[in-house]
Amino acid sequence: MTKGQRAKGKGHSTSATYHLPSTTYQLTIVHLYPREMNIYGDTGNRLVLQKRAEWRGIDVQIKLVGVGDPIPDEADIIVGGGGQDAGQGKIQDDLQEKAETLHQMAEAGVVMLMICGMYQLFGRSFTTHEGEVIQGIGVLPLETVGGHKRMIGNTIYQTPFGEIVGYENHSGVTKLDNPAMAFGTVVKGSGNNGQDGTEGCRIQNVFGTYSHGPVLVKNPAFSDELLRLALSRRYGDAKLKSLDNTMELSAHAIASERPR
């Protein structure tokens, strides 16, 4: 990747931890369906990305994209949350209209983080336990079937970005085409289906997970990896200034010891 297409001037620091000439960098974070798909505090993921970028001097634009709104071309990160059945019903048709754009953006390496309900809809299909098939957009190679057992409680997953703590609450049983595409493996909890030990899915820079919590708030390494991927795509290989993560890691440590 080439550096600095949007960067004004050089200004690259020689510091080992800080290669970004702060104020010249910009990130656009898109929140997809903030009205319809926003239960369990998933909006916190957007806030965490925004603040962790701003605390490093990066200029952040937040764009709320609802039903009928176009996804801005300049999107660097797209986040989507869990929803209620009613919310999922309201967005289904609109999501199909956005499918092609989202596929192209995923191909182009745009960072996406989809939680629970949106994670399911990023797969190919969701079959309810009444047998109704809801079409997904198939960005992620997986299918979900509504189950009768609620998978609920505190979770720990092992991922390439370290241990991730969160909280799951779903009855959808998700099967990946290939378990190697999982985002992580289950240490505590049910993950994708309560059977094969996989949790979530990653294709390109698209991440899907069942983890609420919200997932980014106590897992700063994952948050920073999303920011790094987004900045690298736009500006070339990026390294992030380190932040004080004492509070995040302390909350992480306590959450990992709470009963299921």
Place this chain on the structure above:
Amino acid sequence: MKLASTILGKSTFTALRLLGRTGSAFPGLVVEKADSKYLADMLQQLPQGVIIVSGTNGKTTTTKLIVALLRAQGLRVLTNPTGSNFVRGIISAVVDKASWVGELAYDIAVFEQDEAHAVHFTRHVSPKGVVVLNIMRDQMDRFGEIDTTKRMLQKLVDAASSWVVLNANDERVGSLKVSTGVFRAWFGHDSGLQKLFLTDDQLYHGESVAFFEAHTPDVLLSRFTEKNITFHSNGSLQHYSYALQGSHNALNAAAAFTVLRQVIPDYDPEKAATAFAAVRPAFGRGEVVLLPNGQEVTLQLIKNPGGFTQALRMLELKPYDTVGIAINDDYPDGRDVSWLWDVSFSAIKTPVLCGGDRAADMANRLKYDEVGTAGVCSDLVAFVSEFNQLTNKNGGAAILYCTYTAMRRIRRLYLGTKSGLDEENI
């Protein structure tokens, strides 16, 4: 059966008291198992029937207000003071208040019930009147989706035999269907107060969501201060003094007066005013405890994003120099603490002392709203001691927001044995 079951229940109470246990729902459980029709048989005796108060937030305080207003008019009111929302808790209350021969010397009953328990209750007894305060999202790990909540409350409203009292400014409450022949009465607030009373949609979709009024309220909250409240009703303004804190309680009061009008259309306004002024906050709901040096600590229960957001508005009505938040994650608190991220804390201007099992989560949440932390203390004994020291140092009034189990513990630390039986009431 009524007689035998009452004796069975009362004997269980006596046995428990001999064992040194009080305030238990256990006698209710024993009777429920022995006689499934007990509650219906007993409550049938009440000439004015049963009122159920439900909704996401405000049930306890509103129930307390309704009971006080009706008693002041001379009615004998049965209620669930031990606060158990379970049907067996209500059976316990009935057993306790009945005579040994199974007579209930009351005119009317007023029970608070959460959504799920209310539906269960209506399988036993059809309420004469139903009050629905609001429909907000609760902790999702406990009650599921807000639409499920609405469906449960619809069942409760369907069970009402005579009247319902509804919040005119809550879209979901306003869209509840009411059977023909059942009278609808409305309470609400002036459109100018909208910022103080966010509905679920306004909370999640921004304050730009338009002011909603399903119907002109029969009792309209026009304005209020810390000590005075004005309703617009029957074409005139009515002024009252009151001792409750927080804007949410001002609206709960409008609901209670709507119920009073419904039960006793020609009520005595002076008796109502006196009784209303005397109602103190329910346990842990703006309840004030005093430190040895006379400083006030307000205890405020928080259970869900809507309630917490509403309770943070208290900081705008009165200055608090010290703010504490205690978050536990036991089942009654909600095991999932994600909901803290659905609340905005930006209005807090002072560093917050964080306590409880999830104190670290709370401190981390505040960090992302750029609110400072005065300390993080998971042990509640140490937390309260530190909070009192901080309150002394800062001077002025203090407020402590607590989840359910943290509140139980903290009230006991402040009030000792005085917290007594009624702590179940939070």
